[in-house]
């Protein structure tokens with residue numbers, strides 16, 4: 001099957017007629033071709049978006065909201081089809097795509113359809129000067145949205161929905177590794193009556209298609225989610241053009257467990273926060289620190305639970321850990337297991353590739369727990385982004401806080417304790433954009449989402465996203 005670009009409401013081949021193979025990670029087979037789009041395709045997408053902008057930015061909020069709600073409904077009614085496509089493209093269990101990825105993509109549109117009708121700007125009366133200031137929040141124009149492969153439709157729509165809700169027109173690029181649901185979304189947008197040119201989807205490699213979007217002098221903002229090194233490159237390219245940037249980057253998140261936690265709840269959630277989506281979630285708690293008095297018990301129970309996780313084909317309902325997204329990524333994750341061994345880490349369970357019957361060329365890996373003796377080793381400092389976690393004990397609160405913060409990343413942190421004072425102390429001091437206490441990945445779409453340090457710049461979610469996709473303009477009237 002050939003996926004096509006979506007430009008001005010039409011499906012079209014790349015102008016160069018150049019294609020890239022699309023792999024099914026669960027079998028290792030090529031099952032499709034995607035456009036290897038060039039700068040010329042991005043230029044065509046820009047022309048369409050720019051042409052659509054005047055009209056779309058003047059469309060009433062009720063009308064924009066109605067169309068976004070329609071897209072949300074259509075995602076919901078296409079749940080099975082979209083979930084199957086996501087699972088096949090990414091390797092994630094089908095039940096997970098059905099329960100999380102696709103429902104969340106629908107929620108993203110529903111949320112911003114409603115949020116835009118409640119988005120307000122400020123006014124300031126200059127008392128004693130007979131003047132009033134009010135702030136307009138105007139759309140930016142044509143913006144670029146670039147998303148990664150781990151939560152394909154979920155993160156793609158997390159950017160597109162607020163961008164178009166705020167009145168912008170979009171050029172979006174999904175990861176070339178997982179383009180399928182973005183392609184299907186385009187059909188849904190046409191069916192929902194989204195005017196031509198408001199959303200344009202250009203497929204291709206990051207280094208060519210993505211780069212052309214970032215380099216385009218007329219694209220006013222880039223909302224990017226992906227790796228930190230790509231983020232650095234994007235910032236360097238976009239800064240001289242004074243583009244607005246939102247960068248959601250990598251993480252190496254601590255999961256801090258105190259002996260006074262609710263043990264069963266913590267254990268069940270820690271299995272999930274370690275290995276959900278094959279550990280390929282930027283928010284996974286990949287560094288687990290356990291209070292020394294609980295360490296041996298936790299170690300035994302955690303290993304027991306993790307060895308029970310079934311590694312299998314994504315369509316098997318019993319599968320808990322599916323395939324990693326690509327051969328290259330599997331090799332990268334495996335290389336960190338070797339590094340861990342060289343550094344003196346002990347592989348407590350996992351560490352090996354898995355041959356799933358009938359799908360022997362798929363990219364499967366056992367969920368892996370590595371015991372480390374120092375937080376400074378590479379496996380504890382560098383983002384692995386796979387089903388690999390480290391565990392180590394701590395004795396003092398200050399010691400664990402220091403270890404938690406002593407990485408270049410600062411996306412999220414999880415804390416397990418029933419001590420309120422400790423919760424308050426640590427949540428103030430943890431260097432992270434998001435702190436979960438006695439839970440993990442509980443999301444309310446109104447909250448600010450993003451990281452500090454090398455985990456990114458800016459916040460998505462709620463009104464933060466609508467602020468990013470609009471430009472404030474102050475008007476001062478003397479009366």
Ligand code: NDP
Pocket residue numbers: 146147148149150173174175176177204205206207209210211212214225226227228230231233234248249250251281282383385411451455456
């Ligand atoms: P990459 O940085 O490799 O890619 C992200 C996106 O950027 C892809 O669409 C990619 O295209 C594109 N891209 C690559 N190079 C360029 C370039 N020079 N110019 C413009 N676009 C480019 O990340 P991954 O896809 O490997 O995703 C994994 C990373 O994403 C992890 O580090 C993870 O932590 C992070 N992430 C962060 C989240 C957050 O919210 N903070 C959430 C989810 C993931 P292509 O794939 O086609 O090369």
